[in-house]
Amino acid sequence: MVSLKKKQKTKKRYLSEEKKDMISGYLYVSPFFIIFFCVGLFPILFSLYLAFQQWNGLSPMEFVGLDNFKIVLTDSLFWKSVYNTIIMGLLGTAPQLIVGIILAFLLNQVFLRFKQFYRVTIFMPYITSMVAVALVFSVLFSNQDSSMANYILGLFGLDPINWATSEWGTKIAISLMVFWRWIGYNTIIYLAGLQSIPRDLYEAATIDGASKFQQLRYITMPLLKPFILLTVFFSTVGALQLFSEPTVFLGQSAFTRSEAMTIVMYLYRDAFRLQSFGTASATAVILVIFIAVLAAINLYLTSGIGRKKKRGAGK
Template sequence: MATPEKAIHGITRVPKKNSVNHKLKSTLIGWSFIAVATIFICLFYFYPMLKALTLSFQSGTGTNLEFVGFDNYTRLFKDPTFLTTVKNTVIYLIVQVPIMILLALFLSVLLNNKTLKFKAFFRTAIFLPCVTSLVAYSVIFKYLFSQDGLINQMLMKLSIIAQPIEWLTDPFWAKMTIILAITWRWIGYNMIFYLSALQNIDESIYEAARIDGASPVQQFFKITIPNLKPIILFTSITSTIGTLQLFDEVMNITQGGPGNATMTISQYIYNLSFKYTPDFGYAATVSYVIVILIVLFSILQFKVAGDKQ
């Protein structure tokens, strides 16, 4: 008599118990590979998030905290400095992100041209600012745009301006300086994504469009933009998140001045925690405003892009 392990019509049957043990063993091996990473993510990512959330319902000086409910959240709407930082951050977002996305898109299309010479050099040159130190480049921008800096000297020699522009002490020009700095640094980062996506578009699509008489402008709006839509959405969201968390440039170029005219939400959180009398509870509350803004702007961008997934 044939046993369960024997073959029927020449086909070997594996015992059910061995199959279950093999599956369980494979599952345990898989979890063992990701267990350490999962523990560290929970310990250094999710735990601080939950801790900050509970901290936002507390108030006090230093570590002498007590539960105050929603007092910190109601305090936000009565805090003029906080409202100013939100306004400044939203201005950076509305002005800088579209400019950076459009410039990165334009440069990527330009540098994807097969007839362009020295493409590798130009791509590297535009991308290099992304790998520079945040503090180092911020300090350089501070000196370039100072009252007697190189920018003012060049503009005056070219007779574009009659007297130096107060780049760092005038509220409007100080904001423009911050916008120029972050655009210069991050435009190459977004350009790389667009270049990668452009090289994945089938060239035969453009050839068919040219045969049908489509102009370069029509090809750009009818072929390039639709194919880049997922990447444009991705770069828009990541740029939004980065701008809402803006800190280094403002801290090193203008220190939030003049008169809080350039201060961002992140810098205000830093001041609440380390510069003013430490109020970690209120600082945690302000930090969750960034989370809420990121969620709201991300949802808005998905809606505008028409992405249903």
């Protein structure tokens, strides 16, 4: 009888210690969830709630249903911002994915000397301050005839361009800024993917008589596919959230002109310049839908990279 009581006490004590460990574990990870709720989850839910309200930040909220979405979707400036975002996203992100793979292949070659220097140089724009980037590109794409961009155009017999005021000049300048800033980030990711591929596969393919193109098609690209999907997803999200580059390039006039107005800039203008938080929240919801749809399309298109075509049953 005494031994049975001792066993029960030991069991209770054991369960008590287990619960203490469980509670202490939750306490250790609780700061992340608290910060995520305050900084991430709560703003998302509150923005979704505001999308159906009319509110200027001070007066009481008024429920308006889907009116905010109707205002945004019937605004020609919003669709202009969608057009600008897609065009600058394609010009700025699509080339960097292709060039990033090429640079990664070059940096991964055995015969290349000073690899570390080239890697640091390519990655340097990613960690450069946006203020410095704005100063550099404002000089390169100045409206003056003596600017670097206009000087290069002059070498080919082309007329100078007012980069900060023309429709396509502004888009090209901002797209090049995006390309220059993010090319190193994608290159490093692709380089890490290439270095994760075992050399034994290439040696075995060489012994079997596979050419360099066949090795690239059947070994490199299929094994590099997860890294390509990652960069495509991040690039799609980043392109649709384009804000810093147009803002720092155009300055105060960025929100009063339509040449480089992006979706996020349109959202920012409604919220913090027009104090229309309802339409700004509706724009945010529409942007999330755009990101989800375009990211799914891009992932679907890139998921076929390295996939072998199925042969017919009769073949």
